[in-house]
Structure formats: C-alpha cells, structure tokens
Amino acid sequence: MIVVEKKPPKDPDTAILERFPKQAGEGLMGKVQARALEQFMRYGIPGKKNERYKYTDVAEILAEGYQAVTAPEHHDFRIEEIFRCDIPTLNTWVFTVLNGFYFEKEDHLQELPGGVLAGGLRQAVRERPDLVEPYLDRYASESSDGLAALNRSFAADGFFLYVPDNAVMEKPVQVINLIRSDREVMVQPRSLVILGKNAQGGLLICDHALTEKRVLSNAVKEFYVGENSSLEITRLQNEHNSMSDISHYFVHQGRNSRVTSTMISLHGGMIRNNLDVKLNGEGAENHALGLFLSDREQHMDHSLFIDHAAPHCTSTQTYKGVLDDEAEGAFEGKILVRPGAQKTEAYQVNKNILLKDTARMNTKPQLEIYADDVKCTHGATVGQLDTESLFYLRSRGIPEYEARMLLMYAFAHEVIREIKIDPLRDRIRELVDRRLRGELPRCHTCFVDYQK
Amino acid sequence: MLKIKNLHANIEGKEILKGIDLEVRPGEVHAIMGPNGSGKSTLASAIVGRDYVEITEGDILYMGESILEMPPEERALKGIFLSFQYPVEIPGVSMVNFLRAAINEQRKYRGLDPMSPSDFLKLMREKKKLVGIDSALTNRSVNEGFSGGEKKKNEIFQMAMLEPKLSILDETDSGLDIDALRVVAQGVNALKRPDSSTIVITHYQRLLNYIVPDFVHVLYKGRIIRSGGKELALELEEKGYDWLKEEYENSLNGAL
Ligand SMILES: Nc1ncnc2c1ncn2[C@@H]1O[C@H](COP(=O)(O)OP(=O)(O)OP(=O)(O)O)[C@@H](O)[C@H]1O
Ligand SMILES: [Mg+2]
Numbered sequence: 001m002i003v004v005e006k007k008p009p010k011d012p013d014t015a016i017l018e019r020f021p022k023q024a025g026e027g028l029m030g031k032v033q034a035r036a037l038e039q040f041m042r043y044g045i046p047g048k049k050n051e052r053y054k055y056t057d058v059a060e061i062l063a064e065g066y067q068a069v070t071a072p073e074h075h076d077f078r079i080e081e082i083f084r085c086d087i088p089t090l091n092t093w094v095f096t097v098l099n100g101f102y103f104e105k106e107d108h109l110q111e112l113p114g115g116v117l118a119g120g121l122r123q124a125v126r127e128r129p130d131l132v133e134p135y136l137d138r139y140a141s142e143s144s145d146g147l148a149a150l151n152r153s154f155a156a157d158g159f160f161l162y163v164p165d166n167a168v169m170e171k172p173v174q175v176i177n178l179i180r181s182d183r184e185v186m187v188q189p190r191s192l193v194i195l196g197k198n199a200q201g202g203l204l205i206c207d208h209a210l211t212e213k214r215v216l217s218n219a220v221k222e223f224y225v226g227e228n229s230s231l232e233i234t235r236l237q238n239e240h241n242s243m244s245d246i247s248h249y250f251v252h253q254g255r256n257s258r259v260t261s262t263m264i265s266l267h268g269g270m271i272r273n274n275l276d277v278k279l280n281g282e283g284a285e286n287h288a289l290g291l292f293l294s295d296r297e298q299h300m301d302h303s304l305f306i307d308h309a310a311p312h313c314t315s316t317q318t319y320k321g322v323l324d325d326e327a328e329g330a331f332e333g334k335i336l337v338r339p340g341a342q343k344t345e346a347y348q349v350n351k352n353i354l355l356k357d358t359a360r361m362n363t364k365p366q367l368e369i370y371a372d373d374v375k376c377t378h379g380a381t382v383g384q385l386d387t388e389s390l391f392y393l394r395s396r397g398i399p400e401y402e403a404r405m406l407l408m409y410a411f412a413h414e415v416i417r418e419i420k421i422d423p424l425r426d427r428i429r430e431l432v433d434r435r436l437r438g439e440l441p442r443c444h445t446c447f448v449d450y451q452k
Numbered sequence: 453m454l455k456i457k458n459l460h461a462n463i464e465g466k467e468i469l470k471g472i473d474l475e476v477r478p479g480e481v482h483a484i485m486g487p488n489g490s491g492k493s494t495l496a497s498a499i500v501g502r503d504y505v506e507i508t509e510g511d512i513l514y515m516g517e518s519i520l521e522m523p524p525e526e527r528a529l530k531g532i533f534l535s536f537q538y539p540v541e542i543p544g545v546s547m548v549n550f551l552r553a554a555i556n557e558q559r560k561y562r563g564l565d566p567m568s569p570s571d572f573l574k575l576m577r578e579k580k581k582l583v584g585i586d587s588a589l590t591n592r593s594v595n596e597g598f599s600g601g602e603k604k605k606n607e608i609f610q611m612a613m614l615e616p617k618l619s620i621l622d623e624t625d626s627g628l629d630i631d632a633l634r635v636v637a638q639g640v641n642a643l644k645r646p647d648s649s650t651i652v653i654t655h656y657q658r659l660l661n662y663i664v665p666d667f668v669h670v671l672y673k674g675r676i677i678r679s680g681g682k683e684l685a686l687e688l689e690e691k692g693y694d695w696l697k698e699e700y701e702n703s704l705n706g707a708l
Contacts, residue, residue, distance in 0.1 A: 388540045389542045
C-alpha cells in the first residue's frame with residue numbers, strides 16, 4: 001500500500017518569508033528590520049477581514065510567486081540610456097531608484113544648495129546615522145499594516161532626502177522609481193524624507209515599470225515635516241497593466257507644518273495606495289488629493305488614515321476616480337480626531353464616475369471623533385456623467401464624445417489644478433487628457449528603452 | 453425654416469404634446485405663451501433633440517428635412533439654438549474652453565480651420581459687449597455660481613457667439629432685471645438677420661415690446677389653442693388665460 005503523505009498547507013505569512021534572506025541586515029537598518037519582522041509575524045499579510053483590505057485581495061497577489069530582489073544588481077548602463085523623463089521644461093534634481101535600490105551616481109550623499117542632502121537611504125544610514133536614526137521607522141512602526149511591516153522587515157535601500165532647518169529648496173527633487181527585470185520580481189523600496197523647521201521642499205515621485213513582466217512593488221515612504229515647514233508631494237503612477245503596486249506613505253507633521261500630496265494614477269494592473277498622516281503639532285495642515293483613471297480589469301484602491309492628534313489642525317481629502325470597462329476601485333478614508341484635538345477641521349470628499357455599468361467602486365468614508373469642538377464633513381458619490389451637462393454641451397454643437405471628454409476632464413481638473421509646479425501641471429493635464437481619450441496605451445512618451 | 457406637423461410627444465410615458473402644428477418662416481419672430489406646465493419647454497426640447505422627449509407621432513422639419521433622427525449636436529451645427537430656461541452649471545469646464553470647442557466644431561462642420569486664439573479672443577470681446585456680460589463671468593466655469601440673471605445673459609452671449617439661424621428663447625426674460633432685459637433684448641435684435649428666425653417663449657408682454665413678434669401662439673395642455681398677431685399678447689396680459697381655457701374646454705365639450 002502506498003501512503004501519500006500530504007504536506008500541511010503552509011500559511012501565507014511563512015511562505016512569503018521564504019523568498020527573503022534568513023539573516024537580518026547589519027547595524028541600524030538591521031535593528032529596524034528585526035523589530036519590523038516581529039511586527040510582521042504578529043500582523044501577517046492582511047486578509048479580507050482586515051477593515052483596510054476588505055476590497056483588496058493581497059494574499060492572491062502575493063501568491064504569484066514573485067522573486068524578491070534583495071540586493072542591488074550590477075549595471076553597465078547609465079540611467080539616461082534606459083529612461084529619460086519627458087518633461088523637458090521640468091527643472092528638478094533627479095534621483096533614480098532601480099528595483100528598490102538607489103541607482104548610484106556617486107558613492108556618497110549629494111549636497112544640494114542650502115545644505116540639502118539627497119541620495120540613497122543605505123548611503124545615508126552609513127554616512128549620517130545621526131540624521132537617520134531619530135526618524136527612520138518612528139512613525140511607520142506605529143502602523144499595524146502587515147504589508148508595510150513586510151517592507152520594513154527586508155527593505156534595505158531607497159531614497160533619502162534631508163532638508164535642514166530654514167532651508168528652502170530652490171527646485172523640486174524628482175525621484176524616479178523604476179522596475180526593470182526580465183523575471184517576475186518583487187521589489188521593496190523604502191524612502192525617508194526629513195524636513196527640519198521652517199523648511200520648504202517639493203518632491204515629484206514618478207513610478208514606472210520598464211518591463212513587460214508581471215512585477216510587484218511594495219513600497220514604504222516616510223515623510224517627517226517639522227515645525228513651520230511645508231512640503232509638496234506629487235506622485236505620478238503610470239505603470240503597466242501587469243504591475244501590482246502597493247505603497248504606504250507615512251506623513252508625520254509638526255506644529256504649523258503644511259503638506260500637500262497629489263497622487264495621479266494613470267495605469268497599473270493593481271494599485272493599492274495607503275496614506276497615513278499624523279498631525280502631531282498644533283496648527284498643522286494636510287491636503288491629500290488623488291485622481292485615478294482606470295479601465296479594463298484594473299484595480300485601484302486608496303486607503304487613507306488621517307490622525308488628528310493635536311488641536312487646531314486642518315485636513316482635506318479630495319479623491320476622485322474614473323472607472324471604465326470592468327475596472328474595480330475602492331476608497332476608504334478614515335479621519336480620527338483624538339481626545340483633546342479641539343478645533344479640528346477635516347473635510348473629505350470622494351467622487352467617482354463609472355463610465356460603464358460593469359465598472360465597480362466601493363467607497364467608505366469614516367469619521368471617528370473623540371473631541372467635541374470640531375468641524376468634520378465627509379461625502380462620497382458614485383455615479384455617471386451628468387446627463388444635463390452632457391446635453392447642454394451637445395446642444396452647442398459639441399459631439400457627444402468631445403462633450404464627455406470635457407466633462408471627464410472637468411472632473412479631473414479639481415485635482416490637477418492643485419499641482420503647483422506649472423510645467424508639471426501642464427504635462428499631467430496633457431497626460432490625463434490623452435489617457436481619457438485612450439491614447440495613452442501603457443507607458444507614456446518618456447524615453448524608454450526596453451532592449452538595453 | 454421650421455415646420456412642425458401634428459407633433460405628439462411623451463415624457464416618461466405621459467403625453468405632453470398632443471398635436472402641435474407650427475410653421476416658422478425665415479425672418480419671422482414667433483412668441484409662444486401659455487400657463488405653467490402647458491408644454492412650452494417640452495416643445496423646445498423636442499426641437500433641439502432631448503432624448504427624454506419621446507416623439508410618438510408627427511414630424512419636425514428644419515430646412516425641409518426631418519430632424520427627428522438627428523443628434524442634438526448636428527441640429528446645433530445646422531443652426532438651431534436653444535436659450536435654456538434653466539441653464540446648467542458645469543464646474544471645471546471653463547467658458548473659454550467650452551466656447552472654443554463649440555466654435556471650432558462649427559467651423560469644422562463648415563470645412564474651415566480652427567479659429568486662431570487671437571481671433572477667438574477678439575470675437576469673445578466683441579460679443580461680450582453686445583450682450584453686456586462681464587469678463588469676470590466669462591473667465592469662470594460654465595454658469596458656475598452665476599446668478600439667475602447672469603445665466604440668462606450667458607445664454608444670449610453664447611447665441612451671439614454661435615450666430616444661429618433659428619433661436620429659441622425659453623423664458624430668457626425671467627430673472628433679468630429691467631436694464632438687463634433691455635440690453636439682452638437689444639442684443640437679440642442686433643443679432644437678427646433678415647433670414648434668421650426666433651421663437652420666444654415668455655410669460656410677459658414686456659419682452660415682446662422689445663422683440664416684436666409677428667405671431668403669438670397660446671399653448672395649453674399640449675396644444676396650440678390660439679394664434680394671432682402681437683396684439684394677442686396684449687390681450688392676454690390684460691385678461692389672463694381663463695377666457696381662452698374656457699373657450700377651449702367648451703369647444704372640446706361641444707365636439708363630443
Ligand atoms: N423631465 C421631465 N420629467 C417628467 N415630467 C416632465 C419633465 N419635463 C417636463 N415634464 C412635465 O411636462 C409638462 C410640461 O412641462 P413644460 O416644462 O414643457 O411646461 P412649460 O409650459 O414650459 O411650463 P413653465 O411655464 O412653467 O416653464 C409638465 O407637467 C411637466 O411636469
Ligand atoms: Mg418652461
């Protein structure tokens with residue numbers, strides 16, 4: 001008689017760990033990783049019972065068998081040879097992260113005017129542990145998100161930016177996150193951005209996949225914005241449809257600081273953007289905007305957690321989605337007003353347009369308020385283009401297709417107009433317009449060389 | 453120019469227009485009056501091609517051609533214009549983009565190249581003056597936050613830009629103050645060409661002092677129950693609709 005021994009099914013948490021090296025890193029990074037791994041073991045991969053992941057099947061995505069990229073690869077090309085940003089008038093300092101690792105121009109951090117330091121996170125840990133240690137993982141470790149913990153357990157590099165007290169960045173920093181591989185890989189970049197007091201900065205984050213392969217990114221980015229400082233974050237996601245992109249933005253703000261983030265998602269097979277904001281000092285202000293345009297079987301989820309932990313803080317969230325074909329989306333926005341966070345003002349809107357009745361959108365704004373002197377409103381809509389408006393435009397001789405474009409464009413405009421860098425806003429406007437017209441099939445007009 | 457023959461139309465299965473006959477020849481001004489809910493706006497909607505107005509019988513001919521199957525944009529491109537009773541607000545669509553799109557569609561239809569930006573701005577300036585509309589308004593989104601009167605002015609401004617052959621003004625006078633009414637009416641008259649026609653829907657004689665009709669029709673319960681010259685409007689102003697309604701109901705009873 002033959003006994004077939006069945007292996008007990010492995011739980012997904014243990015299975016995923018097999019893709020990573022057993023031993024933790026060294027030094028400061030190693031310490032952070034070891035603690036995060038404990039958290040990951042506790043939280044695990046979020047299942048559907050997890051409130052924040054109700055509509056995103058993470059287990060299924062992770063089950064795909066991607067190979068984790070755990071060390072930088074050797075390259076014999078310059079980044080300009082494979083990729084060039086197509087906004088020629090955009091005057092930025094450009095930094096590149098390839099497969100989760102800083103693509104080194106030089107072996108040490110660069111000093112930009114005003115004492116601003118920028119470069120790779122690994123370099124920063126090595127050269128300036130004094131700057132990194134007080135911040136790295138401080139806010140991210142408050143999160144019970146298992147996927148963020150997975151990144152924090154193994155991520156070893158990414159982008160680093162430090163803007164010292166009183167420094168005003170004269171032009172924005174542009175971080176280009178590239179994924180490029182001929183295998184199905186999983187990358188886990190990690191970034192740290194620190195603004196001291198009375199500082200000002202702008203950050204443009206472009207996410208691109210330079211491969212036709214199925215790839216997965218699970219990113220963690222922390223932003224610490226000190227007293228009286230302001231930061232503008234613009235993110236452009238224009239990936240391809242077999243890309244899964246999970247990201248966790250952690251924004252920690254001090255007194256009278258101001259952060260605006262604008263997330264534009266044009267393409268991506270599965271996009272999951274988490275934004276956690278902690279308003280930790282009086283008078284802090286956070287404005288979070290998002291726009292996603294999806295079609296076919298794309299899946300785009302946004303989850304916000306806005307933590308009003310101090311009085312007199314203001315937050316606004318404006319997230320908008322256009323869904324075509326069988327696209328699916330979810331928006332979940334939670335505003336927490338802690339006891340003592342009096343005079344909080346928080347306003348949230350989530351508006352979605354379904355272009356076909358096969359598209360689906362789940363939206364769940366949520367308020368949790370433990371202070372009595374606050375002004376909070378939230379609202380969500382899921383609907384079609386307004387037929388009255390459509391008719392009005394057509395009655396002036398504008399064909400239905402163009403009228404629809406005008407209306408969709410108007411819908412998107414509310415988000416786009418908040419982008420403060422003029423050439424970038426113009427460019428995004430154009431990209432959105434072309435995306436809406438279906439003329440932006442996958443990647444865009446940035447110079448991309450797949451062959452190299 | 454326009455010939456409506458025995459037009460019957462339903463909204464949500466309910467018959468609203470019950471056999472309308474109306475002919476508007478080039479150069480003519482027709483006024484349509486009638487109590488609230490009698491079907492005046494529905495008639496206008498039928499002419500410009502709103503899809504919720506379902507034509508069940510009859511025909512609408514424009515320039516000798518039936519337009520029932522024609523999409524609204526094509527009717528517009530052929531020269532039909534409606535000044536809406538309730539213009540809709542379209543946040544995010546700027547007046548300039550909207551009008552440029554409309555003008556260039558019209559030019560495309562006529563086989564012309566798009567208008568140059570400077571010519572377009574010149575045209576805007578000229579027409580703004582004509583209808584007395586403020587630049588502060590034309591720099592905003594379409595009708596967004598406009599007052600009732602400003603919306604009406606904006607309708608006539610669009611009419612001035614597009615220079616239609618057949619204009620239908622649905623209660624353009626309501627909401628306008630006395631001065632604005634005069635300016636707008638003068639604008640409409642200034643736009644009038646010998647071969648263009650106007651249908652004015654109104655409740656008040658006052659507008660008809662400025663835009664003098666060749667014919668006045670009274671619409672009641674989906675039918676034109678009386679047509680006459682401009683003096684009919686004066687008579688209505690004086691006596692109201694009751695006498696006409698009564699006559700009409702009696703004639704129905706008599707017919708039984
Ligand atoms: N979109 C609609 N859905 C349902 N019923 C409608 C709609 N539009 C008009 N109606 C109905 O059709 C009838 C005629 O309306 P219409 O707007 O044509 O009247 P009107 O003569 O223009 O009135 P007013 O002088 O008040 O503008 C009314 O009973 C109205 O309720
Ligand atoms: Mg009406």
